[in-house]
Amino acid sequence: MTLTEIDADEDSAAETAVPTVYVCITCRRPEDPESAERPGLTLARATARAAAGTGVAVCQVECLGNCSRSLSAAMRCDGAWTYVFGGLEAGRDAAALIEGAQLLARATDGILPWRGRPEALKKGLIARVPPLDFPPTDPTEDTE
Amino acid sequence: MTLTEIDADEDSAAETAVPTVYVCITCRRPEDPESAERPGLTLARATARAAAGTGVAVCQVECLGNCSRSLSAAMRCDGAWTYVFGGLEAGRDAAALIEGAQLLARATDGILPWRGRPEALKKGLIARVPPLDFPPTDPTEDTE
Numbered sequence: 001m002t003l004t005e006i007d008a009d010e011d012s013a014a015e016t017a018v019p020t021v022y023v024c025i026t027c028r029r030p031e032d033p034e035s036a037e038r039p040g041l042t043l044a045r046a047t048a049r050a051a052a053g054t055g056v057a058v059c060q061v062e063c064l065g066n067c068s069r070s071l072s073a074a075m076r077c078d079g080a081w082t083y084v085f086g087g088l089e090a091g092r093d094a095a096a097l098i099e100g101a102q103l104l105a106r107a108t109d110g111i112l113p114w115r116g117r118p119e120a121l122k123k124g125l126i127a128r129v130p131p132l133d134f135p136p137t138d139p140t141e142d143t144e
Numbered sequence: 145m146t147l148t149e150i151d152a153d154e155d156s157a158a159e160t161a162v163p164t165v166y167v168c169i170t171c172r173r174p175e176d177p178e179s180a181e182r183p184g185l186t187l188a189r190a191t192a193r194a195a196a197g198t199g200v201a202v203c204q205v206e207c208l209g210n211c212s213r214s215l216s217a218a219m220r221c222d223g224a225w226t227y228v229f230g231g232l233e234a235g236r237d238a239a240a241l242i243e244g245a246q247l248l249a250r251a252t253d254g255i256l257p258w259r260g261r262p263e264a265l266k267k268g269l270i271a272r273v274p275p276l277d278f279p280p281t282d283p284t285e286d287t288e
Contacts, residue, residue, distance in 0.1 A: 065272040
């Protein structure tokens with residue numbers, strides 16, 4: 001294998017990097033009974049079903065730390081910002097999460113667009129974090 | 145350059161990946177005057193000063209989407225979970241952010257430990273997102 005071939009392989013891996021949705025399976029509302037399946041798990045399972053054939057990966061996560069604003073999910077894609085959402089509903093928002101992840105994967109500027117964004121991902125925005133290649137501040141420039 | 149040397153280079157890059165703190169420079173409280181420097185920018189500058197010599201990188205970000213729970217910052221490190229914090233104070237929390245990033249960089253399990261975590265990063269936790277290598281759920285296993 002030559003260096004050129006290795007480069008080509010890396011490019012192809014980057015291009016095929018799949019958008020990923022993380023759903024918290026521990027989330028429940030205070031009024032939800034302890035004995036029932038956690039609504040977070042219900043949402044995670046529905047999201048996995050909604051992802052079938054879309055190329056979006058779904059991860060079950062035990063806690064996204066957003067407990068008081070649950071149900072919670074996050075999404076990321078190489079080169080894009082990472083988004084965290086709260087206030088989701090188990091029986092309603094699986095398709096919105098997959099649709100959002102697909103929108104994010106297509107966003108050439110790495111930002112989840114407002115136009116066309118599912119309503120649950122507008123109202124439920126909790127935070128976003130820049131992509132890995134986001135430029136650090138030059139400390140000689142802006143620390144005075 | 146041989147393949148072994150390329151592998152060694154990649155390992156070394158991974159090991160020296162610096163923890164990064166992202167501070168929102170747009171954040172202000174509703175009561176803050178429009179004319180003054182944004183408290184988020186004040187916090188970002190103080191954080192950059194606190195980072196000097198620590199090996200922590202600081203990025204100024206225009207919005208972390210956590211506006212109603214500001215001031216806001218996030219931190220990440222290769223192999224670790226990414227954390228978002230809110231309710232920070234410009235004149236108080238720069239050192240806490242740097243200390244937290246150093247704790248995260250040392251965490252062998254990729255989780256910011258509770259013990260020893262600065263108080264502002266306990267009270268101010270908004271959300272956390274898994275590291276890139278977090279395993280996706282097998283869709284054949286858990287979608288019924």
